[in-house]
Amino acid sequence: MSGEPEPPFAVAVSAETLKSRIGELGAEIAADYADRVPLLLGVLTGALPFLADLIRSMDIEVEVDFLSLSRFGEGGRVRFSLDTALPLAGRHVLIVEDIVDTGLSLNVLRRTLQMREVASIATVALVDKASRRLVDVPVEYRGFEVGDEYLVGYGLDWGGYWRNLPDLYAILDMESFGKKPARLAFGDR
Numbered sequence: 424m425s426g427e428p429e430p431p432f433a434v435a436v437s438a439e440t441l442k443s444r445i446g447e448l449g450a451e452i453a454a455d456y457a458d459r460v461p462l463l464l465g466v467l468t469g470a471l472p473f474l475a476d477l478i479r480s481m482d483i484e485v486e487v488d489f490l491s492l493s494r495f496g497e498g499g500r501v502r503f504s505l506d507t508a509l510p511l512a513g514r515h516v517l518i519v520e521d522i523v524d525t526g527l528s529l530n531v532l533r534r535t536l537q538m539r540e541v542a543s544i545a546t547v548a549l550v551d552k553a554s555r556r557l558v559d560v561p562v563e564y565r566g567f568e569v570g571d572e573y574l575v576g577y578g579l580d581w582g583g584y585w586r587n588l589p590d591l592y593a594i595l596d597m598e599s600f601g602k603k604p605a606r607l608a609f610g611d612r
Contacts, residue, residue: 431596435574438589441549444566448547452564454516460484463493465548466532467491467505467580469521469586473549473566477519484554492528512540517564518598521578522550523553526558533560550574550591573597 429594452461460483467489478485491505516536523529529546536544547564554570572595575581576588581600585592594600 431599432575432592432594434590435569435572436577436591436595438577441577441589441591442476445476445549446480448564448566449477452477452547453483455484455518456515459515460486461517462486462488462509462511463517463519464507465489465519465605466521469580470519470549471526472578472586473521474519477547479609490532492532502505511536513542515543516541516545518544518546520546520548522552522574523560524549524552524555526556526560529560530558549578567591569593 437553463474463478463485465471465487468491474487477546478487486509488507488509500502518529518532518536520529525547533544533546541547545563546561548562549566551562551565551568552571553562572593573581574591574593575585578586579591580586581594
């Protein structure tokens with residue numbers, strides 16, 4: 424016995440499982456949009472790895488654009504910190520999210536897109552924390568439904584770090600992890 428404490432994190436979803444599920448999502452979306460050219464709208468920054476792999480898994484013509492949302496103030500008001508470059512009216516928009524949690528930001532985004540007179544809106548989320556929902560929002564395409572655990576890797580971050588990890592990790596002990604977070608990035612994976 425080495426006497427080393429257990430790491431405060433564990434692999435929640437492996438890179439292989441991510442690749443397989445994203446391939447399934449891509450095939451499902453391609454079948455559903457076979458007669459249309461969807462605009463995949465990546466919500467920065469966390470959705471970037473997911474979006475890149477998702478579009479590579481689709482065998483239909485697609486367009487891609489990005490936007491970024493931020494929350495501010497006591498009420499957690501949502502604002503666009505980066506808006507789309509492409510016009511959206513009449514488009515079939517797929518919002519690509521890394522994670523849907525309370526649903527507040529996604530609700531604002533969907534309402535805003537409806538006001539821009541899109542032809543249709545659907546959401547593709549890598550991770551869905553449905554148990555934490557405060558606002559009922561549809562997630563038409565879902566990679567994984569998880570509980571309340573804090574996740575990092577594959578686009579999800581902690582303080583801006585570990586988005587580049589190939590797996591999704593669940594932080595099991597936030598206090599211990601916060602004391603020595605670099606362990607995750609430089610070994611133990």
